[in-house]
Each structure stands twice: as C-alpha cells, then as structure tokens.
Amino acid sequence: MIDTNRFQELLKEYKRELNGNRWDDEKFKWQAIKGFQDNWDIETNDFYTMLKNSLDKTFNLLASSHYFPRQMIKEFAQKEPETVRQMFVELFDESKDLYDRMVSFKTKSKQLVNKYWNPNKNDFQTENTLTTYLWLRYPDKYYIYKFEEAKTLSSELNSNYIFKAGDYKNNIENLMGLYDELCLELSKDEELKQIVQGKLEHDCYADSKFKTLAIDFGFFVYQKVKDAKNEEQKTSLNVKEDTEFYSPNEYVSSRFWKMSHGVNSVSDIQFNDFLARQVICMNKNTYSVGTTKISQGDAFKNLMKKGDYFYLCRGNSICLLGQITSDVVDSKVKKDWIERSYRVIKESLDKSAYKDIKKWWTPNSNTTCMDVPEKELKLFEDHILKPYFNVDENELLKNEKEVECRYWFLNANPKIWSMASMPVGKEQSYTLFNDNGNKRRIFQNFLDAKKGDLVIGYESNPVKQIVAILEITKEQDEERIYFKKIEALSSPVDYAILKACSELENMEYFKSPQGSLFKLTKDEYEQILDLIREENPIQTNKVVNKYTKEDFLNDVYVTDTKYNRFVSVLKKKKNIILQGPPGVGKTFAAKRLAYSIMKEKDDDRIEFVQFHQNYSYEDFMLGYKPCENAHVR
Numbered sequence: 001m002i003d004t005n006r007f008q009e010l011l012k013e014y015k016r017e018l019n020g021n022r023w024d025d026e027k028f029k030w031q032a033i034k035g036f037q038d039n040w041d042i043e044t045n046d047f048y049t050m051l052k053n054s055l056d057k058t059f060n061l062l063a064s065s066h067y068f069p070r071q072m073i074k075e076f077a078q079k080e081p082e083t084v085r086q087m088f089v090e091l092f093d094e095s096k097d098l099y100d101r102m103v104s105f106k107t108k109s110k111q112l113v114n115k116y117w118n119p120n121k122n123d124f125q126t127e128n129t130l131t132t133y134l135w136l137r138y139p140d141k142y143y144i145y146k147f148e149e150a151k152t153l154s155s156e157l158n159s160n161y162i163f164k165a166g167d168y169k170n171n172i173e174n175l176m177g178l179y180d181e182l183c184l185e186l187s188k189d190e191e192l193k194q195i196v197q198g199k200l201e202h203d204c205y206a207d208s209k210f211k212t213l214a215i216d217f218g219f220f221v222y223q224k225v226k227d228a229k230n231e232e233q234k235t236s237l238n239v240k241e242d243t244e245f246y247s248p249n250e251y252v253s254s255r256f257w258k259m260s261h262g263v264n265s266v267s268d269i270q271f272n273d274f275l276a277r278q279v280i281c282m283n284k285n286t287y288s289v290g291t292t293k294i295s296q297g298d299a300f301k302n303l304m305k306k307g308d309y310f311y312l313c314r315g316n317s318i319c320l321l322g323q324i325t326s327d328v329v330d331s332k333v334k335k336d337w338i339e340r341s342y343r344v345i346k347e348s349l350d351k352s353a354y355k356d357i358k359k360w361w362t363p364n365s366n367t368t369c370m371d372v373p374e375k376e377l378k379l380f381e382d383h384i385l386k387p388y389f390n391v392d393e394n395e396l397l398k399n400e401k402e403v404e405c406r407y408w409f410l411n412a413n414p415k416i417w418s419m420a421s422m423p424v425g426k427e428q429s430y431t432l433f434n435d436n437g438n439k440r441r442i443f444q445n446f447l448d449a450k451k452g453d454l455v456i457g458y459e460s461n462p463v464k465q466i467v468a469i470l471e472i473t474k475e476q477d478e479e480r481i482y483f484k485k486i487e488a489l490s491s492p493v494d495y496a497i498l499k500a501c502s503e504l505e506n507m508e509y510f511k512s513p514q515g516s517l518f519k520l521t522k523d524e525y526e527q528i529l530d531l532i533r534e535e536n537p538i539q540t541n542k543v544v545n546k547y548t549k550e551d552f553l554n555d556v557y558v559t560d561t562k563y564n565r566f567v568s569v570l571k572k573k574k575n576i577i578l579q580g581p582p583g584v585g586k587t588f589a590a591k592r593l594a595y596s597i598m599k600e601k602d603d604d605r606i607e608f609v610q611f612h613q614n615y616s617y618e619d620f621m622l623g624y625k626p627c628e629n630a631h632v633r
Contacts, residue, residue, distance in 0.1 A: 002181050003158035010156065011185075014220050015192055023199045026216050032058045033205035033212065036136040042089060047081040048074070054136075061132055061144070068496075069124035069132075076112045083112065091130065092137050099169045102130045122494045126534060127168050131175075140209040143179040147530060148503075149222040150175050156221050157182075166533030182214045406453040407525035408445070409509050409518040410470065410483070414459040420467040420492070422485050427473055429480040430516070441515035442508075446476050449517065455483060456520065456528055458509075465492035466532065481517075491535035493528075503527045544602045547595035556589045566593055 035057035044050045055062060055070050062070035077084040090096070091105045109125040131145040150171065151163040159181070161174040186192060187210050196213060200206065207213055410430075412419055422428060432446045433439060440446065449472050457468035467489055474482035498504055504527055509518040520528070553563060570576050570593070578586040595601045 001159065002178070002185070004185065006157055007182075007185055010221055010224075011189060011192070011217075013224070014217055015189075015195060017220065018192075018195050018199070022220070026219075027199070027201075027204060028057065028059050029061070029212050029216060030200065030204035030207060032061060033136055033139045033207075034203055037139075037205065040137065042085065042092075047085045048077045051077045051084070058132070058136070062129065069126070069129040072109075072122075072124050073129075075116075076109065079116055080112065083108070088133070091133060094138075099172055102127060102168075102172075105130055122497065127172065131172070135211070135215070139205055139207065139211055141211070143175055143211060143218075144215050145172060145175050146222075147171065147534075149218050150178065152222045152225050153182075153218045154178055156225060165530040166537035168534075168537070179211070179214045179218065182217065183210045186210045186213055186217065406448070406450060407520035407522060408449060408453060408455045408472075409458060409507065409520050409528075410455050411458050411460055411509065411513070411516055411518065413461075414463050419457040419459060419470070419485065420463070420488070422468070424485050424488050427482055427484045429482050431480050432476055432478070440517070442517065445517045445519060446481055449475065449481060451475055454525065456525070457485070463492075464495040466498070466528070467492045469532070487536075489532060489536050493531050493535070497531055498528070501527060501531065544600045547592070547599060547601040549596050552592050552596040555592050556585075558589075563596075567597060570597070 036054045039050060039054040039056075041050055052074055055074070058070060073084065087105050087108050091101050093101065106123075106125055109123045113119070113121050113123045127145050128147075131142060134142040135144050147163060147165065150161075154161045154163060154174075157178075159178055161178040163171050163174060192213075196207070205212065410419075412430075414420070417428065417430075419428075431440075432443065451472055451474060453472040455470040455472060456466055457470050458466050468485050469487040469489070470483045471486050472481065473484045498507075499510070504510065504524055507518070507520065507524055509515075549563060553560065556563075558566075566576060576590075576593075578590060580586055591603075591606060594606050598605060
C-alpha cells in the first residue's frame with residue numbers, strides 16, 4: 001500500500017506544476033501514444049515504414065544521447081521485416097506470460113545483432129524499451145519501466161514494493177502493482193482530472209485510465225527527489241580570510257585541526273558520497289579542502305599529514321569532521337590556493353556558534369598552530385566531538401582500524417591487456433609507471449587503493465565496454481598494484497550506456513579520460529552495477545546433484561555397451577541422431593546422456609534449439625531431399 005498522506009503532498013505540487021510549464025514539456029507522451037495508435041497496423045505489407053511512422057513521435061522515450069533503441073529496431077525491421085513483425089506479434093500476445101514475451105523479444109533481438117553486426121554491439125532492447133512498446137500498444141494497461149524511477153517512487157510513497165537491480169521479473173510485477181495503486185489514487189482527484197482534460201489536444205491520447213498520467217507523476221517525483229538531492233549537495237563554504245587554524249598536539253597518534261574553507265562561488269562545491277562524504281571542487285576535478293590564505297596555508301601544507309583529523313568551520317559554526325587521506329599537496333591549481341584531499345567522517349547537524357571554544361582554546365598571536373596541554377584534550381572531546389558529532393576518541397580509533405571498501409574504474413588498453421579474456425580468479429599486476437618510467441596519471445589513486453577495493457574493468461578503444469568486475473588483491477609495492485578478476489560479464493556494458501546515464505556525469509573518468517585508475521563514488525559504483533545487472537543478473541545459488549553413468553543406465557534402460565558407444569560417438573563425431581516417434585523418450589535420454597558426461601545434473605549447461613515448424617523431418621534428418629534436376633554420377 002502507498003502512503004496516501006505523502007501522496008497528497010506530492011500531488012499538490014504536481015498539480016501546481018501541471019498548471020505551470022510542465023504540460024508543454026511532457027505532453028509528447030500523450031502525443032506519442034496517439035501517433036502510434038494512428039499508424040500501427042501489424043498486417044501491413046510495408047512493415048518497416050509502418051513501424052517507422054508509429055514510433056516517429058516517441059522522441060526521448062526511445063532515443064536519447066548515446067541510447068538508440070528506436071534506431072536499432074528500425075534497422076532490424078529494414079533487414080528482416082518479417083522476423084521483427086513476428087517479434088511484435090508475440091510481444092503483444094496478451095494470452096502469454098508478460099515476462100516470457102519480453103525475454104523472447106530480447107533473445108531474438110540479440111540474434112539479429114549477432115547475425116548482422118557482432119555480439120558486442122548493443123541492441124538497446126531493454127526492459128525499459130519493451131515496456132514502452134507495450135505501453136504504446138496498450139496504453140490503458142501498461143506502464144514504462146525505469147528502475148530508478150520506480151525505486152524512487154516506491155520509497156517516496158513509503159510503499160512495500162521492492163525493486164532490486166537485475167531482478168527484472170519481480171520488478172515488472174511490482175511496477176504494475178505500484179502504478180495500479182497510483183492510478184487509483186489519481187483517478188479520485190477531480191481537480192486533477194479537470195486540469196488534464198483542459199490540456200489534452202486533438203493530437204493527444206485521451207488516457208481515460210490515467211496510466212500515462214501515472215507515468216508522468218512517477219517521473220515528476222523522481223525529478224523532484226533528484227533535484228532536491230543536487231540542491232542539497234551544492235553549498236557555499238565561504239569564510240572570512242582571517243579565520244585561523246588551531247591544533248592540539250599529538251592526539252592518539254593523529255592531530256586535530258580546525259580549518260576554514262574558501263571557494264569562489266556556489267557552483268565550485270558539490271557534495272557526493274565516496275565511502276563517507278567528500279567535498280568536490282568541480283572546477284579542479286579533485287576531492288579537496290583548501291585555503292586561500294598563504295600564512296595559514298604554510299601550516300596547512302607542511303604540518304598536516306595523512307590520517308590527521310580536522311573539523312571544518314562554516315562561518316562561526318562547525319559543519320563537519322574529516323580526515324586527511326593523502327600526503328599530496330597541490331599548490332599549483334591557481335594563485336594562492338592549496339589543497340588536500342580528505343574524507344568526511346561525520347557532518348554536524350548543530351548549526352549553533354562555537355563560542356565556548358574560545359574560552360579554553362585561544363590562538364597564539366604569533367603562529368597559526370599551538371600546542372594544547374594534555375589535560376585539555378578532554379575538553380576538546382567534550383566541547384567539539386560529542387556536542388557536534390556524537391563521537392568520541394574510541395569511536396574514531398575504531399573507525400581508523402576498520403577496512404573500508406573503495407571503488408575504482410580501471411581503464412585498460414585491450415591490445416596490451418584484455419580483461420575480457422582473462423580467466424575469473426586470475427590475478428594480474430598493473431605497473432604504476434609507464435614505459436618511459438613516468439608516473440601514471442592520477443598517481444595518488446594507485447597509492448590510495450587498498451586490498452579488497454572493488455574495481456569496474458573497462459576496455460578502451462576499440463572495445464569501449466565494461467567487461468569485468470575485479471578486486472584489488474594486493475596494495476601497491478611502489479612498482480605494481482594487483483587485481484583479481486571476480487566476475488566476467490557475458491553481456492558487456494557499452495560506453496554509450498554509461499555516458500547516457502545522468503547519475504554518472506560527474507565521474508572522474510568522464511571529466512578527463514586520460515589515465516588508468518579513476519575514483520568512483522559509492523553511488524557511481526552502485527549505478528554502474530545496476531547497469532551491469534540489467535544484462536548480467538546474479539545467478540542464484542543452486543544445488544547441483546551429481547549424475548553418473550550408473551544413474552543414466554538406471555534411468556534410460558540401455559546396456560552398458562550401448563552407453564559406451566553413445567559416449568564414444570558423441571565425443572568423436574560431436575553429434576548423435578536419436579530417431580523415433582513423439583513420446584518415446586528421445587529428449588529424456590539426450591538430457592541424461594549430457595548429465596552423465598558432465599557428471600552433474602545441471603540444466604543451465606544444456607541448450608535446446610527448436611527448428612522452424614515448417615521444416616519437415618526429412619528436410620534435415622533423413623538425408624538429401626530429391627530435386628527435379630538432380631543427376632546421379
């Protein structure tokens with residue numbers, strides 16, 4: 001069930017936007033259905049032209065930057081119109097299971113790609129695309145499936161519908177349930193009906209069941225959440241130039257610092273997740289904290305070490321507690337600017353001023369840093385850590401010892417190292433220096449990578465695909481870093497798909513693709529993993545029973561001698577013909593013969609091919625078919 005109170009809050013905003021400019025931007029959805037319905041004729045002689053005209057007004061529903069499902073299906077129809085016609089006949093056959101129809105369509109689409117292009121080419125006929133076809137054909141029944149939109153809508157409405165990456169069948173079922181409930185609620189609002197009816201034009205579908213309205217409402221909620229997140233991430237951390245640094249002396253093997261953060265404008269700063277949250281200076285493509293005052297910067301540069309803790313001040317309140325993650329100092333970004341990379345441990349929700357601090361911690365007038373007596377360290381914990389961040393010394397030490405998983409994007413040249421052909425479980429080293437002995441670009445990433453970190457394996461030109469998932473097995477030894485392939489992708493993910501994903505637009509790799517190892521935030525890694533699971537779902541654990549020669553003899557009732565002959569012929573000739581009328585057990589015997597050779601009963605390793613129903617048995621089983629002009633020699 002959905003939360004009707006939350007629904008009403010969102011509906012109020014949605015109606016306000018519909019009365020504004022939203023309809024002009026989104027009415028093409030209703031126009032797309034009308035255009036499809038006016039042109040669709042599955043029996044037409046010119047199937048390609050009909051399909052082209054039917055999809056003509058779908059715009060970004062079936063095409064966007066680097067995403068081309070409409071173009072691909074048109075190319076299929078141009079090359080094999082009858083095959084594609086039959087694909088749509090089966091997809092639109094409401095007497096069959098929905099997801100079975102979708103799987104069949106995708107399978108045949110892949111076959112066309114393999115036939116006319118190559119197995120690595122993307123056909124773009126995803127669940128999103130297929131549900132769009134179904135929605136265009138049956139707009140009073142179906143909805144468009146988009147994983148992130150469905151997941152966001154379910155979360156915002158506090159529903160019990162669960163969406164998991166890669167679990168397509170359940171996701172589609174949950175989509176139908178969630179949006180059916182949404183339609184019911186939308187249909188109860190008379191004001192909304194009047195707004196929509198007043199805007200529908202002659203070239204728009206009437207949408208009497210409010211299915212398309214529900215799709216648009218879901219998109220509105222997704223946009224709202226996404227915009228709110230982006231707005232929350234943007235912030236300005238401007239402080240007065242005379243703000244100073246303070247430091248107690250050594251504090252349980254690390255130092256604590258108070259620091260200011262100066263930036264030029266709001267657009268310079270954005271918060272993203274990377275294990276913990278980090279400040280990203282967008283115009284410098286680096287995770288950093290900086291200062292514009294050189295007198296403070298000298299101490300900032302020379303005294304702070306990797307592992308030091310600090311608290312960052314915005315105005316006269318404390319906004320976050322962080323830890324320096326690198327000894328690298330960049331003072332060449334721009335004039336009077338010094339940077340250090342760091343991670344955020346906690347952010348403070350308390351915006352009150354830190355007036356109490358100055359009572360016990362007074363800056364030295366001659367220096368930007370000063371020692372704090374041992375007895376006052378307790379005051380630091382009481383006044384800073386607990387009130388603002390609800391952490392203490394022990395928790396920080398515990399966090400320091402915990403191994404945190406980081407995420408990386410490895411860009412490799414397949415002509416030098418092919419991750420696709422690398423066996424799963426094999427370890428591979430990667431040098432920190434190029435052939436000329438120079439450090440690889442973004443050298444700090446090689447230093448920061450730790451054992452257990454997860455890596456997205458990407459092959460550059462000419463492949464341009466994600467082909468594997470790897471894990472760092474050994475940290476850098478000043479010469480190399482070591483990876484192990486933990487998963488091969490049977491369906492690689494194209495560069496075009498990554499580039500088209502708005503959630504990945506700030507990836508370090510996209511900012512400047514020259515290099516080998518790039519940082520990924522946790523959100524970016526999970527988004528890429530979602531794209532991977534779209535075509536490479538995780539196989540569920542299964543029990544595979546052993547199957548022996550004795551099991552075969554018990555099941556099939558043939559002699560030991562005949563079994564040995566079967567196996568011998570099959571291994572030598574690579575095929576056996578089993579002849580007999582339907583129902584005598586040919587398939588039964590063939591499967592068990594395969595089990596016995598594999599020594600396990602695993603249907604996932606057996607594939608059946610169904611020949612066209614119009615082929616006669618004699619066409620391919622009983623020898624040559626006689627023809628009129630044949631001559632015997």
